[in-house]
Amino acid sequence: MDVIETNLVVIGSGPAGYAAAFRAQDLGVQTILIEKYSQLGGVCLNVGCIPSKALLSLAEKSHDAMSLSQSGMTFSEPTVDAVATLAMKNEVVAKLSGGLNMLASKRRVQTIQGVAAFTGSHELHVKGESGDQIIQFKHAIIATGSEPNRLPFLPEDDRIFDSTGALELRDVEGHLVIIGGGIIGCEMATIYQAMGAKVTVLEIAPTIMMGADPAQAKVCQQAMERKGIEFQLGVNIQGVEAEEDQIRIDLGEEEVICDQVLYSVGRKPNGLEINADAAGVGVDDRGFVPVDEYMRTNQEHIYAVGDVALTPFDNQMLAHRSTAHGHLAAEIIAGHNIRYDIRAIPSVAYTDPEVAWVGISMQEAKDKGCQIGKFPWMASGRSLATGQGIGETQVYADPETERILGASIVGRHAGEIIGVFCLAIEMGATLTDLALTVMPHPTLVETTSLACEQALGSITDL
Known part of the structure; x- marks a missing residue:
């Protein structure tokens, strides 16, 4: 059995793992990256x-093509070639994935495919x-x-799958029931509906997209309906x-009959798979x-990053959070005197319209007595000119300092626009700072400064 010595070993090559490995190698730390899958x-x-x-993206383009009939441009109904x-x-x-392989090679990061497990505090066994x-x-x-996560009452059946199975597009016809109305569930509903399936979303909560502003989530829900x-x-x-020709879902007083079930009820970390006790x-x-x-x-020379890490400061399982974790751990191992100091992590639902939020919520803003600014996209020239009109930009700021503490956006490309508020929160910007920033017109991004103007009472566009 080969024995390899290294300064740093990274277990997992997702956004946290490859970010950590690449950053560490850039800083002169000899690094091995282990991945159990082939890519x-x-x-x-x-x-x-x-x-x-x-x-x-395909779903959005398909919907846009069909909606152009309102502007005098008509297309025939789309046909879907699921194989293509x-x-x-x-x-x-x-x-x-090929790009990541190239970057690893360029940096001389050694990659090993196999399943890793600790055998001691400074040793791993990799089975490949x-x-x-x-x-x-x-x-x-x-x-x-x-x-x-998999619900315990779900039978084993090829017609019952998670988001990974859904992306294989085995069958895009018939009736698909999605259990879970979170971000992933709503995104999958958008994809399958655009490809021709009848879609029903079942959610135990009274609103979809828990974590989003309920009013803005409702705007998205109505658009999807x-x-x-x-x-x-x-x-x-x-x-x-699961019966031979259909699937029955018991809701107590009624039942739903469908052809396929996609379950999307959160995720669970993989910390129990690496024999961590041995280390x-x-x-x-x-x-x-x-x-x-x-x-x-609890072992000073061993770090955890990304979805598997339980931190005292953030808890969303998000790729961009994971990347930040990976960079931080690598820099600390390289000897940098730093610690976690990120003020806010954004969330985005890539539905149509998108919903994006960062920082404190609307309810928290109300509880704190914050200044709240809202700009409806019905007053946005860019939104109306592109045939949208559905959307709203909200901002929440400290009542004494005017510092921006949070924001929420619903509308086309909300995920791109929320970055303005992410930067504002990190920089400690105020409502006035953003209100006095001259944005290009007509754009959707200018709704960020207009929402700040509305909060300050200086707006002339409403």
Whole structure:
């Protein structure tokens, strides 16, 4: 069995893992990157963020083409070639994954495919197709990510799948029921409806997209309903029965009969899969690895980043959060005197319209007595000129200092626009700072400064 010595070993090549490995190698730390799958990139690149956005882009374009009839331009109903669509999605993934391989090679980061498990506080065993290896390390970063939760009452059946299975586009016809109305569930509903499926979303909560502003989530829900997506909120699923030619979902007083079921009910961390006990690393019952503001576990030379890390400062399982974690851990291992100091992590639902938010929520803003600014996109020249009109930009600021503490946006490209508020929060910008920033006109991004003007009472566009 080969024995390899290294300064740093990173377990997992998702946004947290490859960011950590590449940054550490750039800083002169000899690094080995271990990935259990055949391609680098983790869930986000291979079966998550990237492939879903490729399909969501097609859904958006299809809807836009059909809606142009209101402006005098008519297209025939689209036909879907699922095989060609799948090939397009896979090509996008392959390009990005290949790019990661190139970047790893350019940096001289050694990559090993295999399943890693700790055998001691400074040792890993890697089981791969080409044989077993022992890696002895000075530092380690756990970046094993997360996987979809599976409801215990779901039977094993090819017609019942998670978001990874949904991206395979095995069957885009018939009636699809999505269990879970969070970001992933709503995005998948958008994709499958555009490809021709009848879609019903079942959600136990009274609103979709928990974490988003409820009023803005409602705007998105209503837009999705106009496209034909059905929502049943506040439902409690009693059981699911897979029959030969259909699937029955028991809701107590009624049942839903469908052809396929996609379950999207959150994710669970993969901290229990690496034999962390052998290294003395603490892992809780859920699979989270607790860390401090330096991303260190209870073992000072071992770090955890991304979805698997349980931090005292953020808790969203998001790719951009993971990348920030990876950079931080790498820089600390390289000897930099830094710690976690990020003020806000944005969230985005890439539906149509998109919903994006950062910082405190509307309810928190009300509780704190914040200054609140709202700008409706019905008053946005750019929004109306592009045939949209649906949308709103909100901003929340400290009542004494005017410092921006949060924001929420619903509308086309909200995920791009929210970056203005992310920067404002990090820089400690005030409502006046942003209101006096001259934005290009006509654009959607100018709604950020207009919302600040509305909060200050200086707006002339309303």
